[in-house]
Amino acid sequence: MRYLILSDIHANLEALQAVLADTPPASVDRVLVLGDLVGYGPDPNAVTDCIRALPHASVIRGNHDKVAAGLEPPLRFNHLARHAIDWTASSLTTDNQTYLRALPRGPLVVDDLIEICHGTPFDEDVYVVDYREAGRALLRTSRPVCLFGHTHVVAAFRLQDGVAQHAGGRTMGPAELTLTTPGTWLVNCGSVGQPRDGDWRAAFGVVDTDARVVALRRVPYAVAETQAKMRAAGLPDPLADRLSAGH
Numbered sequence: 001m002r003y004l005i006l007s008d009i010h011a012n013l014e015a016l017q018a019v020l021a022d023t024p025p026a027s028v029d030r031v032l033v034l035g036d037l038v039g040y041g042p043d044p045n046a047v048t049d050c051i052r053a054l055p056h057a058s059v060i061r062g063n064h065d066k067v068a069a070g071l072e073p074p075l076r077f078n079h080l081a082r083h084a085i086d087w088t089a090s091s092l093t094t095d096n097q098t099y100l101r102a103l104p105r106g107p108l109v110v111d112d113l114i115e116i117c118h119g120t121p122f123d124e125d126v127y128v129v130d131y132r133e134a135g136r137a138l139l140r141t142s143r144p145v146c147l148f149g150h151t152h153v154v155a156a157f158r159l160q161d162g163v164a165q166h167a168g169g170r171t172m173g174p175a176e177l178t179l180t181t182p183g184t185w186l187v188n189c190g191s192v193g194q195p196r197d198g199d200w201r202a203a204f205g206v207v208d209t210d211a212r213v214v215a216l217r218r219v220p221y222a223v224a225e226t227q228a229k230m231r232a233a234g235l236p237d238p239l240a241d242r243l244s245a246g247h
Ligand code: ZN
Pocket: 008, 010, 036, 062, 064, 150, 151, 152
């Protein structure tokens, strides 16, 4: 099976369209969406419509989705994220808000090899930024490969003999991870719509379960167009500026 992995799209339609043009959903068996369809970006409805229209997709919610859908107050958001989520909640159609509200919380088991979550398998809001959190997360996975998002940073960790190790990512990573090495894997393919690892291009993944390979992909998109839409919508300038900086 081949899966297209999308996470943290954050209402960035140009980035999502660039990814889907590079790897059309029809070219894979299933699209896996790891949450945060909306928040920060200027196109929450168009992005949600696009995901809803995918023929074969498994979608879980992210922390921005649940706040935008009114399931939780934005207590953990900084003032920029709070401004954007208020704008998002008031911009979403009732239909899309209902859809986001009904999205399942991860982890979600996809098959014998793969499960997906937003932050970690034990808490969707926890950030895996180093091997310590990775170790906690790896001990709670139910499959050999757990795909996660939330940090917007490409990263891979591996648990072997009870020890979590950094196994790839922005500075040390290969563009492909081969998962044949023994151990349990925790892999973040990065953020489609707001990368924070110094590379502004949309990040996503393609998993081939037969070859046990995760391809970590990047594609450029019309970032200036997204930024212009954000400014026109009155979204905070720093949120627009960060897109082209990739942080
Ligand atoms: Zn996010």
